Amino acid sequence: MTTPMEISTQNPTETHISGQNGVSQAQLPASPSIIGQDKFLVSVEVCLKPSSSARVEDVRSAVERMLEKRSLSYIDGPIPVPVDDPFIAQNVQRICICDTDEWAKSHEILLFWQVKPFVHVYQLSEEGPCEELSGDGQLSSFNEWILPAKEFDGMWESLIYESGLKQRLLRYAASALLFTEKGVDPFLVSWNRIILLHGPPGTGKTSLCKALAQKLSIRFNSRYPQCQLVEVNAHSLFSKWFSESGKLVAKLFQKIQEMVEEENNLVFVLIDEVESLAAARKAALSGSEPSDSIRVVNALLTQMDKLKCSPNVIILTTSNITAAIDIAFVDRADIKAYVGPPTLEARYEILRSCLQELIRTGIISNFQGFDNLVPPNYSTLKEKLSAPDIQEAQTPVSSYKQLLEAAQACEGLSGRSIRKLPFLAHAALSNPYACDANKFLSAMIDTARRERSELPE
Numbered sequence: 072m073t074t075p076m077e078i079s080t081q082n083p084t085e086t087h088i089s090g091q092n093g094v095s096q097a098q099l100p101a102s103p104s105i106i107g108q109d110k111f112l113v114s115v116e117v118c119l120k121p122s123s124s125a126r127v128e129d130v131r132s133a134v135e136r137m138l139e140k141r142s143l144s145y146i147d148g149p150i151p152v153p154v155d156d157p158f159i160a161q162n163v164q165r166i167c168i169c170d171t172d173e174w175a176k177s178h179e180i181l182l183f184w185q186v187k188p189f190v191h192v193y194q195l196s197e198e199g200p201c202e203e204l205s206g207d208g209q210l211s212s213f214n215e216w217i218l219p220a221k222e223f224d225g226m227w228e229s230l231i232y233e234s235g236l237k238q239r240l241l242r243y244a245a246s247a248l249l250f251t252e253k254g255v256d257p258f259l260v261s262w263n264r265i266i267l268l269h270g271p272p273g274t275g276k277t278s279l280c281k282a283l284a285q286k287l288s289i290r291f292n293s294r295y296p297q298c299q300l301v302e303v304n305a306h307s308l309f310s311k312w313f314s315e316s317g318k319l320v321a322k323l324f325q326k327i328q329e330m331v332e333e334e335n336n337l338v339f340v341l342i343d344e345v346e347s348l349a350a351a352r353k354a355a356l357s358g359s360e361p362s363d364s365i366r367v368v369n370a371l372l373t374q375m376d377k378l379k380c381s382p383n384v385i386i387l388t389t390s391n392i393t394a395a396i397d398i399a400f401v402d403r404a405d406i407k408a409y410v411g412p413p414t415l416e417a418r419y420e421i422l423r424s425c426l427q428e429l430i431r432t433g434i435i436s437n438f439q440g441f442d443n444l445v446p447p448n449y450s451t452l453k454e455k456l457s458a459p460d461i462q463e464a465q466t467p468v469s470s471y472k473q474l475l476e477a478a479q480a481c482e483g484l485s486g487r488s489i490r491k492l493p494f495l496a497h498a499a500l501s502n503p504y505a506c507d508a509n510k511f512l513s514a515m516i517d518t519a520r521r522e523r524s525e526l527p528e
């Protein structure tokens with residue numbers, strides 16, 4: 072048996088990939104890497120307009136030429152679509168620099184001569200989920216999306232974790248796909264493509280799985296031009312109609328198998344709350360559940376083992392059980408990552424992004440506290456707070472401090488609760504139509520304290 076790789080947000084160990092000289096399109100690494108002459112390979116994601124019918128290769132070359140001409144500095148985030156290039160302007164909706172953050176930490180800003188941009192061109196699918204109703208018309212047993220999907224656009228960026236968790240997941244998945252692609256003998260080097268994210272409720276595990284699938288579909292689109300995500304509803308598989316469940320599992324996996332047979336298809340299977348499978352199995356063994364349920368779980372595990380052999384499948388699973396999970400299902404996962412409650416920095420960044428959105432939409436006005444209406448990021452804030460001239464610049468600093476205080480007050484709250492906080496704070500204001508930033512921040516601190524006091528011991 073292989074020893075699973077544990078990724079934890081609490082015990083970060085930074086590992087950098089290097090020596091990717093001569094990387095071809097199909098072998099792309101998922102994160103920036105040092106290539107020949109000490110250049111950093113940085114991903115540049117180019118989103119086409121829904122109306123565009125331009126060839127991906129043409130857009131890629133045009134963007135590469137544009138990047139060569141401009142002496143850009145590379146930091147994560149969008150760069151303006153050039154208006155002086157009619158072809159790009161006509162076809163491209165957005166250009167985004169990605170994944171420079173782990174390099175930028177030690178190198179500050181990456182300059183154009185240090186960088187080899189790796190351009191990924193994609194178009195979002197607007198089809199929406201295709202839902203399959205189970206026989207009795209109740210809960211559907213799965214949802215299916217064509218990736219990259221409009222629904223998941225921006226999800227990756229909105230999830231904030233410390234210690235490079237997202238980058239590590241991306242790299243592990245990318246390495247797993249590369250090993251398979253290159254035909255590495257699994258008897259000599261073992262790995263699989265099952266990922267388990269576990270941790271308390273509301274820490275973004277399901278969202279992270281979907282966002283990871285979306286990212287990989289963009290990064291690997293030259294090898295896999297088609298990509299799907301199938302979200303299995305584990306609960307619905309254990310409907311009260313157990314006799315139907317076996318059929319549901321068979322039907323579901325038959326469909327997945329059909330997708331996988333097409334070798335240009337990359338298929339992600341997301342199974343949420345896998346502990347419900349283990350619970351059903353345990354209950355069946357103790358005789359409190361129909362023995363059908365054990366057959367369903369076993370059928371699911373067997374089908375997963377079968378799927379594991381296909382090179383173009385990644386199985387993503389989540390569990391809310393935070394302690395060591397010891398179930399047959401989990402043994403199968405090679406990559407296990409603990410996703411914990413957000414740290415102070417992550418909480419601050421989540422609230423900052425909420426605030427920015429409320430400023431953008433005009434819900435918060437009368438905003439004097441922040442430079443250019445942009446609240447500072449956590450590290451800039453730290454610098455500002457430790458600056459010697461802090462006493463003189465009282466007004467902005469008090470706003471920054473209020474935001475930090477709100478983040479401190481959120482200790483123990485999940486990412487999901489923190490994202491709801493600005494809404495609750497707004498609803499608590501006496502005059503929500505003329506929303507003053509400082510009043511809003513005070514309301515947010517109070518709301519956070521109240522929410523926290525309501526947490527179970």
Ligand SMILES: Nc1ncnc2c1ncn2[C@@H]1O[C@H](COP(=O)(O)OP(=O)(O)OP(=O)(O)O)[C@@H](O)[C@H]1O
Binds near residue numbers: 231276389391417
């Ligand atoms: N670290 C985070 N950064 C930013 N947003 C977060 C974070 N954690 C949670 N959220 C927000 O909470 C929402 C809910 O997360 P999600 O449902 O994926 O969590 P989960 O861990 O799967 O929870 P559950 O197990 O209860 O389903 C996300 O869509 C996101 O908006």
